[in-house]
Amino acid sequence: MRIIRSRTARAVTAAAAVALLAAGCSSERGKEGDSEAGDTFVFGGAGDPASLDPALASDGETFRVTRQAFEALLEHEPGGSKLVGGLAESWESNDAGTVWTFNLRKDVKFHDGETFNAEAVCANYDHWFNWTGTYQSSAVSYYWQTIMGGFAKNEDKEAPEANYKSCTAKDENTAVIEVNEPSANLPGGFSLQALAIHSPKAIKEYEKQEATAKGDAITYPKYSQQAGTVAGTGPFRITKWNKGNKEVTLERFDDYWGKKAGVDKLVFRTIDTEDGRRQALQAGDIDGYDLVAPADIKTLEDEGFQVPTRDVFNLFYVGMTQEKNKALQKSEVRQAIAHALDRENLVKTQLPEGGKVATQFMPDTVAGFSENVKTYPFDTAKAKQLLKDAGESNLKVEFCYPTEVTRPYMPAPQDMFELMKSDLEKAGITVTPKPMKWAPDYLDATEAGSCALHMLGWTGDFNDGFNFIGTWFAGYDKQWGFKEDKVFDAVNAASKETDPAARVEAYKKANEVIMDYLPGVPISSSPPAIAFAKNVNPPKVSPLTQENFAEVSFK
Known part of the structure; x- marks a missing residue:
């Protein structure tokens, strides 16, 4: 779901000073609240946007950028x-x-x-x-x-x-x-x-341009891949996308109908590692960044940086694509995979304080969460037995995971993948890793159902249970590749219930049906942290990761 830069007052190296000049040096900062100053706010993002047209996207890194330029009803x-x-x-x-x-x-x-x-x-x-x-x-x-x-x-x-x-x-x-x-x-x-x-x-x-596809690879229309054509009503307008330097530049739109942005320019720069983003903030090369590594929060706070944590409103899961893998069509195999994964260890070692093991496909902050779902506790021996019962003791699966990205629900994709790969191998499952660049390769491949196992997640778009379970299980979806009317009917019955209290109860029932069928394994929910420099007046942080960077200014 869903990137910022900061500067410190301490001395910087000559190389860092050059970077400061490129991104907007401290001498360019205006007085607090002075929206006429030529300030540039640089935010470190975890991945490249996929498109400058948000209608063609489904990922948070794209929406973080476009949200500053486009507004919805x-x-x-x-x-x-x-x-x-x-x-x-x-x-x-x-x-x-x-x-x-x-x-x-x-x-x-x-x-x-x-x-x-x-x-x-x-x-x-x-x-x-x-x-x-x-x-x-x-x-x-x-x-x-x-x-x-x-x-x-x-x-x-x-x-x-x-x-x-x-x-x-x-x-x-x-x-x-x-x-x-x-x-x-x-x-x-x-x-x-x-x-x-x-x-x-x-x-x-x-409408003069077309998107094209070759196999699972999508070629997006030219207008969506360079600045100049897209036009919204937001407080910033997109003026440049330098893909070579992994930067998108936006400028304040002075004819904006509402309160004008507090900075003249906004730059989103992709820095695809947690350490890289932290070091850039500490060096003063950026004014803020998202998805702070749990181990870095205290360090940054001790150094005087601002590190607010959002409320939990996301879910991380391991998806299974049944259509292209007959073994995954067996319920015993899906259950074996669920029992093989040590989710408690993953939460403890990979997530910030406040992270939770998931029992179903929505966090407990969403109305409709059920206390009565079937659970699959970590049990390697049981996983082995289930595989044996299914005739799949020598199961081999391809497991896709993303690179060059960090997500609110997935702070360190490769580290999380390696933990789960180890868990599966202990249960006797041979895992073939398949790393893929996040945008567009990984997103397109998972959407097309090209991965037997994959890791993804969701930060809620709005506060309704259907935005979670309806996203995946309201009908046939290539990502999951199964057809089970019992699941689809339960989810859709909840979506059509007009009484709010009855709808919540229907969501609970749907969660119970989903977890009994087990189309994938819900892993965890995480409270993602976001960091800002000492001299930044930050925006209000959003549980939906929908920060409005027009609220940003410099002290």
Whole structure:
């Protein structure tokens, strides 16, 4: 889900001084609250963004960047998970939850000078609904399909039935979006970066280009891979993406409708190791970074850095793709893998204080968490016996894991992989490691179901149980490669329940059904820490990792 830079007052080496000049030196800092100063705030990210168009993405590193430039109809309150107005000042639905009316903000401009209005909203939703070709791949349009279903004309046989019906500009400042069936994904889905609003002028340029695919490899359209075309309404506009230096540069948008950003420039720089990010902060090369290694928190605090910890709102899991691995279709094998993994040890050694062993596919901070799910405690002997019972004592599996990234639920991917690989091998499972670059290779491969075992996770987009279990188990998904109506029916029954209390109980039941079937192994939940320099006024930290860097300024 979802990067910052800091400087210290102490002397730096000549090499570091050069880096300071490149990123914006301390002499450029303005007085506190002086938004006219030419300040540059540099944030260290754990991975490259996949796209400058958030509609084509599903990962937090992309959304961290695009969130500063694009706004959705709804947002979340700063530092919390309560829905508040975004580009819509207010909203309401009919009793059935199928007609959503948005009263839009006035006097809002896009970065390219176009005017925001109801027609712009509908231009976006109709653009997504009418996607064709590779755009219909779940690896490209994941969030659209999750929230709104399929398309005006489904070309991909695996695309879900469309739930989006229409968007109407009732008047200049009133947009009405209709869906066919009520969904637990709404209204939360209207807050997603993937459904953020773009300039209609930019959309016309988007539609001249195509995404293409060769096997599992996706080639994204040119407009999404370089600055210059994308245009939102946010407090910053994207002006440069230097892929060679792994940097995205954004500049303050002075015609922004709300409070202007506290810095003139915002730079996201990819530093793909925890040590690298920490050292860059300590040297003054960056002003902040995310996903602080648990072992580094106290060190940084003792040195005077600011290291706030977010509330737990994520889940880390080992996924199993059954369709391409017959052994994983056997429940005894899936149970053996679950019993083989020492999750307590992983939490103790890899996560910050407050990390928890997961028992189901949502954290206990989400309503719908069940105390009655079937559990699979660490037991190597039992794992071996289950494999024997299944006739798979010599099981061999390929296990994919990501490189060049750190995630809120996954502080050190390779270290976590090595622990789990060792656990599986102790149970007699031969593991073939397959490391892959996070974006786009790993994300595309896991989405396409190319890995027998893989490690992934989820930071909630909004506070509803369906945003967790519905993300994976509302229907057939290539990532998991199974068809089990008992699971799908339980999850969907919960999503269609309109009474809030009954919905929570339905989520509990769905969690119990999921863990009885065991499509994968929920591992842990983690409270990710984020670090800032001493001279930074940081933004409010978000449990959803949705920090707004327009709130940043220098002391």
